[in-house]
Amino acid sequence: MNISRKLIAIIAVCVVIAMIATLSFGCKKEEKAGGEFRAYINEPVSIDPPNSYESEGIQVVRQVFDGLVEYDPETLEIVPAIADKWDISDDGLVYTFNLKKGVKFHSGRECTAEDFVYSWTRAVDDETASYLAYHLEPIVGYDEMQDGSADVFEGVKALDDYTLEVTLKYPYADFAKTLGHVVFYPVAKEDIEEWGDLYAEHVNGTGAFKFVEWKHDQYITLERFDDYYGETASLEKVKYVIFADQDTAFLEFKAGNLEYASIPQGKIQSTLDDPALKDNTIIKPLLAIYYFAMNFNAEPFKGNQALREAVSYAIDRQNIIDVVMEGLPTPATGIVPKGIPGYQENASKYTYDPEMAKQKLEEAGYPGGEGLDQIVFGINIGSGHEMVAEAMQADLAEIGIEVEIEGMEWGAALEAFQKGEIGFHRLGWQADYPTMDNFLFPLFYSGSADNYCQYNNPEVDRMLIEARSTIDEDERIEKYREVERIICDDAAFVLIYFYSTARVIQPYVEGFYLDAMGNYDLSKVVMKPAGTE
DSSP states (O other), rough: EEEEEHHHHHHHHHHHHHHHHHHHHHHHHSOOOOEEEEEEEEEOOSSSSOOSSSSHHHHHHHHOOOOSSSTTTOOOOOOEESSEEEEEEEOOEEEEEEEEETTOOOOOOOOHHHHHHHHHHHOOOOTTTTTTGGGTTTTTHHHHHHHOOSSOOOTTTEEEETTEEEESSSSOOTTHHHTTTTOOOOOOHHHHHHGGHHHHHHHHOOSSSSEEEEEEEEEEEEEOOTOOSSOOOOOOEEEEESSSSHHHHHHHHHHTOOEEEETTTHHHHHHHOOOGGGGGEEEEEEEEEEEEEOOOTTTTTTTOOOHHHHHHHHHHHIIIIISSSTTTEEOOSSSTTTTTTTTTTTTOOOOOOOHHHHHHHHHOOGGGGGGGGEEEEEEESSSSSHHHHHHHHHHHHHTTEEEEEEEEEEHHHHHHHHHTTTSSSEEEEEEESSSSSSHHHHHHSOOTTTTTOOOOOHHHHHHHHHHOOOSSSSHHHHHHHHHHHHHHTOOOOOEEEEEEEEEEEEEEEEEEOOOTTTTOOOGOOEEEETEEE
């Protein structure tokens, strides 16, 4: 009897030990895997949300900040982020957002509706207005904030800590879809007051990763925010490694020093043929367009549509795609890419036609190029644009137009293009949100800071606002299509191709997904332990 009791006691102890061991093992499985994810980027212009108007900075901002909504990576439909839910008034003018409680800035302070009021006001204020302020144009009070006649953004109000009310000037059917854009992300007033123009060196967001350091032209480091309101990240750290060119970054990737990088131009097929790399490539179309802009206020394009048409007819897009881009993209036949609701085939009439290009050049007053000064063409260096520019240069030389290529670092190039200092240049546009409006309003509305070609057509301005205000989707899309055709006929851009992306990611990285707008969420990424399949 005593032996049995001892045996039972021993068994009981063993069971407890086994349970503890099981629980401990279970806890270990729940622990975050950690690790550092290293990704290649160019030097960003800024990582302050309302001033992050280019792809490099936006990649970083989307890991550090959250907005009211985000985009489902597969469907691109909006889903709640900081906003728990929202209501729209019957007339389509008033949006009421209920915010989640417990959303914290990385400093530890709770994010409230007042932070959105402050941040959106800062974005549109005439003294601090960002390049991206036009995204808030539909909101009541935008015009008064822009012209300096008001210092209160009338259409944005905090009804209480967790209720944000936004009133529009006109019904804008796609308004909620815009709110995943970085310009709508909240920043903390106290940070702006403390750091001022240096805020980009001290950003404090609400996202899954918090900012640590920006060593210019070298790296930007982030670390996991353990008090994140959503599911905390597996990764412990993120390091954006800054390189001036894709080739150097690709070599670093192959050496195992990066987890994510671009495949340089001319190396796509060899990468796909490489047994060590082919299964770890990401090749997919993007909602993005590559184009050459001709500034409407710069010579020799100002007031000379025939010259702009000559340039457009002279470019052999298919040659650029086949020879330079290894057949990856598709020719751009309009401004709005395939995949955007409302996409129309052949919105532009300009195709490769050297004889028509020569005829148009003569109509422009420069037969065979006679009397036309050499035109400077601006590019940002290090991302393969040199080869595209050289192909274009050769095409224009065939009809008598001489082009000088001027390469600059990314930030300097954007500034020169935006200010009109270089009236002929390359650029790309990637969807901020998946609507036709996002490709037409920012690039061609006269009041948009992203209208680098300084296109100004009052009828197009009016039609864009009218399209935005149209509730019926089919009718709205048809209005946007008409706008697209008008802009294409005006030869505002030389349309080159719709982007496809070519990236590589290390085989031990799980959970990485690049959406059709070029966005990704590193909070979903897990680094597999070494030696695992």
